[in-house]
Amino acid sequence: MRRVTPERSSGPFGRPAGCGWQFLRAISVAMRLAATGGGLAVGLLPRAAFAAARSPFSPSSPQAREIASLFWILIIVAGVIFVGVEGVLLYTAFAHRERPGRAPSQFTGNTRVEIAWTVGPAILLAVIFYLTVRTMGQVSAVAGDPLEIRVIAHQWWWEVRYPAEGVVTANEIHVPVGEPVLIHLESADVIHSFWVPQLAGKTDANPGHVNDLTFTASEPGVYLGQCAEFCGVEHTWMLIRVVAEPPAQFQDWVASQRRPAGTPSGLAAEGARVFQTQTCGSCHTIAGTAANGVAGPDLTHVASRATIGGGVLPNTPEAMRRWLADPQAVKPGALMPNFKLTPDEVQALAAYMESLH
Ligand code: HEC
């Protein structure tokens, strides 16, 4: 490299010579701040980033594993580049600094270096592009004869339909372990995004357009997911539960979901009467009854689900009463009105809901 001696020597920021140490001190302060920030981040990691459920770092399907390994390749490549570039930068700032009796070194132009730092990154980006496109192909390839499920996002819950099986449910998606699943994703209102990090990448749910995503759950378990695209006030409370179970157990679940609701008795029968006299049936379906609304979750087997209200409450009798007494108090903005029911009506309705297995 050609070294140029400047006519007038000046420190950083146009200050007079002799200020080189201020520059080093600034670097040292910046490094200390970074270390504090990094320490904080590491302290939070076990709870936030690496919590096993909902973490893309503990993949449980071949598709999620492909995404995770691409992620680690990118992080390692980016880490090596970061350390290399910052290392050269710090070395240069230190080695060529101004010292008493010596002006800071000056350089201009170097064709070989310029070619290297253009061609190097171009090759690297081409490799990363290839790996990314390959991963996209791997995660979207549909294997064999998949189980097809329609998932329709709503403000603020997920409608789940199994067309071939004749099953309709909400927020909870049952799938057989080890068998490919193909989800046809739509939206009834605004753009939502379906994300179950341990099973598949984020996929948008758009009104008027179907997006497909596929995965094969490797191990039985409950995989949590959520809406990943801000979609209104209750965006945080439209959780997804994917229940992956052995195929025989899945078939049992399908059979139980296909049965129409049983005939209620006692307090539940009283609740069924309240259900009919209110307008519940204009928004909710209960198979085998006159209720056939589609604006809210299908309630035919509501008692079989683990949560209600898109995961805002566990499905217990007490929580069910709270929901029916005032959905707006539990989930403000939810698209189910407060019916101002009497405590007796709430008791009876809750008994009816909890009888719908
Ligand atoms: C205007 C439409 C509408 C009417 C009328 C309505 N609901 Fe709802 N209901 C909804 C919507 C929408 C949800 C989903 C709320 C959410 O999770 O954000 C819901 C959720 C529920 C849930 C929880 C189900 C689940 O799986 O999360 C129950 C139980 C329920 N409604 C019962 C009733 C009863 C009983 C009545 C009559 C007293 C009623 N609803 C009337 C729209 C309605």
Ligand SMILES: [Cu+2]
């Ligand atoms: Cu959403």
